[in-house]
Each structure stands twice: as C-alpha cells, then as structure tokens.
Amino acid sequence: MKRFLGAVLRIDITFHAIAGSVLAFMMVVTLLDIIMRNLGRPIVGSMEIISFCGSVVVGFAIPYTSWKKAHVYVDFLLVKLSPGNRRIMEIITRCMGIALFAFIGYNFILYGFDLIKTKEVSPSFKLPYYPIPFGLSLSCFLQCLTLIADLLKTVQGGKNE
Numbered sequence: 130m131k132r133f134l135g136a137v138l139r140i141d142i143t144f145h146a147i148a149g150s151v152l153a154f155m156m157v158v159t160l161l162d163i164i165m166r167n168l169g170r171p172i173v174g175s176m177e178i179i180s181f182c183g184s185v186v187v188g189f190a191i192p193y194t195s196w197k198k199a200h201v202y203v204d205f206l207l208v209k210l211s212p213g214n215r216r217i218m219e220i221i222t223r224c225m226g227i228a229l230f231a232f233i234g235y236n237f238i239l240y241g242f243d244l245i246k247t248k249e250v251s252p253s254f255k256l257p258y259y260p261i262p263f264g265l266s267l268s269c270f271l272q273c274l275t276l277i278a279d280l281l282k283t284v285q286g287g288k289n290e
Contacts, residue, residue: 216283241263
C-alpha cells in the first residue's frame with residue numbers, strides 16, 4: 130500500500146508542478162499583453178491562451194490540493210460526531226467523491242470525442258479544443274486515485290489530516 134500511496138503522491142506533485150508552471154506562463158502572457166496593448170500591439174489570441182491554460186491550472190491542481198487537504202473543508206458537523214462516526218462519514222464522502230470524479234472524467238472523455246468528431250477549433254490560432262477535456266479527464270481520474278488513497282488511509286485508521 131505504501132508503494133501505491135507514494136506513486137499517487139508523486140503523480141499528484143507532478144500535476145501540481147505542471148499547474149504551477151502553466152500559471153506562471155499565464156501571468157507572463159497577461160503581463161506582456163498589457164504592455165503590448167499599451168504600445169498599440171496587443172498579443173493576438175491572448176484570451177485564447179489564458180482560457181486554455183486556466184483549465185489546465187484548475188484541473189491539474191485539484192489532486193494535490195486534495196492530497197494536502199488544502200481545499201475548503203467545512204467540518205462543523207464532523208467535530209460534533211464521535212471518532213467512529215466521523216470515520217464512517219469520511220469513508221462515505223470519499224466514496225461519493227470517487228463516484229463523482231469518475232463520472233466527471235468519463236463525461237470529459239465523451240466530450241473530447243465529440244469535439245474530435247465536430248473538429249471544433251479555437252478562433253485565433255485554430256487549435257483543437259479536444260486535448261483540454263482529455264487532460265481534465267486525466268486529472269479527474271487522478272483525483273479518483275487520490276481519493277482512493279485517502280480512503281485506504283482512513284480505513285486503516287491512519288491520521289488523516
């Protein structure tokens with residue numbers, strides 16, 4: 130199990146690093162676009178670039194954020210439960226999360242194939258849209274693995290914070 134947890138964590142960190150790099154790239158493009166716009170030469174398709182990159186940043190940051198428990202966590206109900214009931218609630222919510230992200234990932238795949246079929250491209254650069262839903266589906270399935278790892282830690286009774 131430790132090998133599985135370590136592998137999931139390494140992949141999560143890799144996706145997180147990609148998300149951070151893409152975020153830095155977005156900031157550079159935005160800064161250059163503002164400067165160039167003031168000089169009368171805006172970057173053509175900058176909104177397109179930012180839109181593509183934004184989906185990568187958000188999607189790829191989710192698994193590691195979940196691993197580190199850095200997302201918004203409303204626990205006002207859980208603190209009132211006994212440790213045994215709290216553990217049961219954590220198991221139930223992890224299972225629901227796995228089902229939700231598997232469903233979302235599957236639908237992203239269907240959407241990606243639909244975009245391939247329709248040959249939809251972006252207006253400025255004529256870039257195909259289909260890689261974005263496939264990347265997001267990969268991120269959703271990685272989130273499923275992250276939640277499975279968290280579920281395993283919860284079931285084994287490890288400290289899960």
